[in-house]
Amino acid sequence: MIAESGAFALLLALALSIAQVALSVVGRVRRSATLAGAGEGAALGAFLAVGVAFAALMHAFVVSDFSVANVAANSHTEKPLLYRVAGTWGSHEGSMLLWCLALTGFGAAVAGLGRDLPRGLRALTVATQGLLGTVFLAYTVFASNPLIRLASPPVEGRSLNPLLQDPALAVHPPFLYAGYVGMSVVFSLAVAALIEGRIDAAWSRWVRPWALAAWSLLTVGITLGAFWAYYELGWGGWWFWDPVENASFMPWLIAAALLHSAVVTEKRGALAGWTVFLALAAFTFSMLGAFLVRSGVLTSVHAFAVDPTRGVLLLIILAVTAGLGFALFAWRAPTLAQGGMFAPVSRESALVLNNILLAAATATVLLGTLYPLIREAMNGEAISVGPPYFNLTFTPLMVALLVLLPAGPLLAWKRGDARSVVQRLWIALLVAAVAGLLALAIVSPKKAFGVLGVALGGWLIAGALAEIAERTRAFRVPAAETWRRLTGLPRGAWGMTLAHLGLGVFVLGAVFETTWKVEAAEALPTGGGLDVGAYHLTLDSVVPVAGPNYDADRGTITVTRAGERVCQVQPERRLYTTGGQSTSEVGICYRGLSHIYLVLGERRDGGTYLVRAYWNPWASLIFVGPVIMGLGGLVSLSDRRLRLGVGRRRETAA
Amino acid sequence: MRLRALIAALAGVACLAAASDPAERLPDPAQEARAREIFRDVRCLVCQNESIDDSEADLARDLRQIVREQVKVGRSDADIKAFLIDRYGEFVLLKPSFSLGNLALWGVPFLVVLGGGVMLFARLRNRAPETELDASEAARVQRLIEDETP
Numbered sequence: 001m002i003a004e005s006g007a008f009a010l011l012l013a014l015a016l017s018i019a020q021v022a023l024s025v026v027g028r029v030r031r032s033a034t035l036a037g038a039g040e041g042a043a044l045g046a047f048l049a050v051g052v053a054f055a056a057l058m059h060a061f062v063v064s065d066f067s068v069a070n071v072a073a074n075s076h077t078e079k080p081l082l083y084r085v086a087g088t089w090g091s092h093e094g095s096m097l098l099w100c101l102a103l104t105g106f107g108a109a110v111a112g113l114g115r116d117l118p119r120g121l122r123a124l125t126v127a128t129q130g131l132l133g134t135v136f137l138a139y140t141v142f143a144s145n146p147l148i149r150l151a152s153p154p155v156e157g158r159s160l161n162p163l164l165q166d167p168a169l170a171v172h173p174p175f176l177y178a179g180y181v182g183m184s185v186v187f188s189l190a191v192a193a194l195i196e197g198r199i200d201a202a203w204s205r206w207v208r209p210w211a212l213a214a215w216s217l218l219t220v221g222i223t224l225g226a227f228w229a230y231y232e233l234g235w236g237g238w239w240f241w242d243p244v245e246n247a248s249f250m251p252w253l254i255a256a257a258l259l260h261s262a263v264v265t266e267k268r269g270a271l272a273g274w275t276v277f278l279a280l281a282a283f284t285f286s287m288l289g290a291f292l293v294r295s296g297v298l299t300s301v302h303a304f305a306v307d308p309t310r311g312v313l314l315l316i317i318l319a320v321t322a323g324l325g326f327a328l329f330a331w332r333a334p335t336l337a338q339g340g341m342f343a344p345v346s347r348e349s350a351l352v353l354n355n356i357l358l359a360a361a362t363a364t365v366l367l368g369t370l371y372p373l374i375r376e377a378m379n380g381e382a383i384s385v386g387p388p389y390f391n392l393t394f395t396p397l398m399v400a401l402l403v404l405l406p407a408g409p410l411l412a413w414k415r416g417d418a419r420s421v422v423q424r425l426w427i428a429l430l431v432a433a434v435a436g437l438l439a440l441a442i443v444s445p446k447k448a449f450g451v452l453g454v455a456l457g458g459w460l461i462a463g464a465l466a467e468i469a470e471r472t473r474a475f476r477v478p479a480a481e482t483w484r485r486l487t488g489l490p491r492g493a494w495g496m497t498l499a500h501l502g503l504g505v506f507v508l509g510a511v512f513e514t515t516w517k518v519e520a521a522e523a524l525p526t527g528g529g530l531d532v533g534a535y536h537l538t539l540d541s542v543v544p545v546a547g548p549n550y551d552a553d554r555g556t557i558t559v560t561r562a563g564e565r566v567c568q569v570q571p572e573r574r575l576y577t578t579g580g581q582s583t584s585e586v587g588i589c590y591r592g593l594s595h596i597y598l599v600l601g602e603r604r605d606g607g608t609y610l611v612r613a614y615w616n617p618w619a620s621l622i623f624v625g626p627v628i629m630g631l632g633g634l635v636s637l638s639d640r641r642l643r644l645g646v647g648r649r650r651e652t653a654a
Numbered sequence: 655m656r657l658r659a660l661i662a663a664l665a666g667v668a669c670l671a672a673a674s675d676p677a678e679r680l681p682d683p684a685q686e687a688r689a690r691e692i693f694r695d696v697r698c699l700v701c702q703n704e705s706i707d708d709s710e711a712d713l714a715r716d717l718r719q720i721v722r723e724q725v726k727v728g729r730s731d732a733d734i735k736a737f738l739i740d741r742y743g744e745f746v747l748l749k750p751s752f753s754l755g756n757l758a759l760w761g762v763p764f765l766v767v768l769g770g771g772v773m774l775f776a777r778l779r780n781r782a783p784e785t786e787l788d789a790s791e792a793a794r795v796q797r798l799i800e801d802e803t804p
Contacts, residue, residue, distance in 0.1 A: 235708060242703050344778050352777075356770030364763040371750075371759045381755065384697045386705065386748025393763045522676050610675065 003068050006056025007147040010097075013049035013104065014137040016042045020107070020130030028123040036123040040111035043126055046133060047108035050101045057097060057146050058088045067153035070094060070146040076159035076578050078549035083160060086170035090160050092294055092310075093146035095173060099290065100140050102181035103133050106210075110185055117206060124192035125185075132184050135317050143313050162550065162576040162583050168228040176221030176248060180286040182214025183251055186258065187283035190276045191325055194332040199276055204266035207279060209637055211262065212495075214282075215255040216633030222248050223626040230623075234584040234599045236517065236614045238622060241390045246369040247289030250362055254282045257358035260351050268348060268413060270339030273329075274355065280329055284322040285362075291318050292369070343415040350408035350416075357401040364393045402456055402507065405500060406463020410470060428466045432459035443516060453511030460504030464497050495636025502628030509593070509621025518615040521601075523608040533615035535596055536560045540568075542600070542609055550574040552585070555600040555609065559589050566591065571600040593620045678715070680722050689725045692734060693718060697748050705748055 020042035027036030057070070061084045066072040074091045075084055089098040107129035114122045140146075163169075189207050193199045225248070230238040239245065258278040265275045295311025342348035368385045375383050406428055410421045435458030440451045469475070471493065472485040520532040524539045531537075540556040552574040559566040569587030576583070589596040594617045601610030680686040693707035698714040706714040706721075717738075724734045738746045750756045 240703065349774065349778070352774050356767055356774065359770065360763045360766040363766045367759055367762055375755060382743060382745040383750050383756070384745050384748050385750055385759070386697065386703065388695055388749030393760070397763065397767070
């Protein structure tokens with residue numbers, strides 16, 4: 001009964017979304033506040049209805065109702081509660097429902113929080129959001145309905161892939177989807193503004209909070225995924241340039257570019273056309289990601305069971321929505337004002353350079369992901385595009401961006417002074433040089449790229465701090481005055497500093513980990529030992545243990561350094577009884593920022609176990625950095641100036 | 655869904671860094687290090703997106719053995735890669751070749767930078783006109799000023 005209510009609610013949500021579009025559009029055309037208000041009510045109703053459908057599916061997973069096809073295919077009674085709940089979004093159909101939940105949720109948020117937007121713009125934004133909701137809800141209802149019943153339900157479900165039964169992964173998709181779909185609001189605002197024909201500083205200010213929220217959520221989502229890959233896949237990798245990862249990375253890059261160009265549009269009225277273009281592109285890349293991972297076009301070797309018609313439908317949705325958005329852009333963009341002028345050395349120029357490099361980086365990721373398909377379609381030749389390609393293209397672009405980064409915030413709008421920027425950054429330059437030299441002197445083996453990377457990380461961190469010091473006139477005015485200025489800084493400024501600082505922290509971690517990681521592997525008998533870096537490991541014992549839905553070998557490994565005990569970890573090798581897959585549960589010993597990463601391998605002849613060990617220096621920073629960045633986004637989001645409608649109130653006052 | 659595909663992509667990676675298996679290693683550490691460098695550029699053909707350095711698949715094991723043997727007899731990196739391409743096609747290399755067919759792949763990122771640079775340059779150049787008034791505008795401003803101050 002509950003599943004049927006859910007299915008009904010989903011259909012109701014579709015109807016409400018259609019009503020949302022119709023009411024909002026008619027409300028806009030007739031300039032009727034009542035009709036537009038009814039459209040907003042429909043948006044809220046659609047969200048609640050999808051919420052009911054989502055709760056119904058979650059209920060079916062929690063009580064293991066195998067008469068629901070989706071539950072039977074993706075759950076199992078022995079699975080712990082958390083993973084039964086997470087199973088709701090663990091499959092294609094369920095994740096599509098999560099997508100719709102986020103989409104209607106953002107629609108309701110625009111309707112609810114957008115009270116201070118100009119009426120016309122608000123009605124059209126709600127209408128566009130409703131149109132997106134309609135399309136994706138129709139797809140979910142008719143092509144991938146998760147609430148369909150089975151005629152003859154099985155006694156037991158087929159369970160969720162054991163690699164996915166992990167706390168980080170349970171919460172990873174909600175963040176990721178909220179980030180992906182958050183871009184839809186930006187898309188809708190862009191479409192609405194193009195129709196209204198007014199793109200100005202105020203519009204830019206309304207776009208920013210949504211872009212910030214979506215970008216921050218996406219940052220956290222991607223980081224969770226990377227962290228999961230790091231500790232679950234068992235060889236310490238955290239980014240593989242896998243098409244699926246690239247699919248989530250492209251909207252992130254575009255959103256980052258958008259956040260920067262929106263500043264220029266807001267403060268200087270320039271780049272309006274480009275900002276709108278990015279606003280449209282961000283959600284287009286989100287949809288591209290949704291298509292790529294569901295269509296199966298990228299999984300050529302491992303036939304990953306996806307119905308091709310579903311892929312085609314998603315491709316049509318992508319082509320039509322993005323196509324309409326960009327057609328509207330092509331039609332309306334030439335009428336946009338060019339905005340204020342600026343000199344070659346200015347904040348505007350720096351932000352344009354930022355956008356050029358981020359756009360090129362996105363192009364690199366896009367090409368790297370799709371080029372094998374293009375080549376194959378053109379002349380049937382199969383090629384591979386792997387990490388070496390990205391190291392040669394993406395990395396230099398990013399390095400150029402990061403080298404320029406600290407200068408940007410210190411440049412004045414309109415006309416900056418290069419010499420004064422250098423004067424303000426010389427300490428950061430010194431810090432970078434010292435960091436590089438220290439790395440050269442202390443860390444072995446000596447590696448040029450590693451040293452340069454450490455210098456770059458130091459440059460970014462010191463540059464971000466130098467910017468704060470400059471704003472507060474630290475060391476040039478009395479400490480009390482600096483403190484007053486520090487506490488008076490707007491949240492937006494803090495957000496930017498945190499985001500740039502986090503990037504520097506990430507660079508340091510990534511450089512250290514990739515350059516100086518140490519690897520060792522040996523088949524060890526119980527009591528046997530192995531050296532990794534400065535540490536010595538002893539395999540004390542291996543005992544069988546039984547988990548809720550798996551059997552495992554649990555190794556106990558003691559780590560010592562110069563004869564002194566450092567820590568003891570218990571990596572496991574698990575065999576999941578349903579499905580028969582084995583996974584390794586790595587043991588990580590945290591030493592400051594660095595990790596000793598231990599994997600228990602298979603049992604070998606003569607009772608030995610293959611033990612792999614990695615010394616991953618400063619690996620924690622790889623994940624801490626992006627978290628700081630995401631936090632920066634949230635801090636910036638809390639800035640009073642970004643609250644919706646503030647701009648409009650100011651306009652009416654003026 | 656994304657993670658599922660990732661799993662599919664990384665199928666069989668549960669006990670990875672297969673290449674570090676002591677049973678497979680070459681006795682000479684320098685040669686072993688060179689072999690590992692090559693592994694990172696060679697695709698495990700039956701896997702979705704893994705190098706043979708990472709994959710546990712049987713084919714990856716075989717390829718590692720081939721590469722190690724060739725490293726052992728002193729063949730150069732280029733020779734070994736040419737041998738692999740000969741046998742499996744360009745698909746086997748994770749780094750696409752700098753060939754005509756891959757021109758767009760390698761060129762477009764830098765074209766985007768170039769194009770963006772040109773557009774920025776053009777934007778910076780055409781700022782002059784707006785700062786000056788033409789004759790009729792100047793005359794109008796003059797008239798307006800005169801109107802204001804009778």
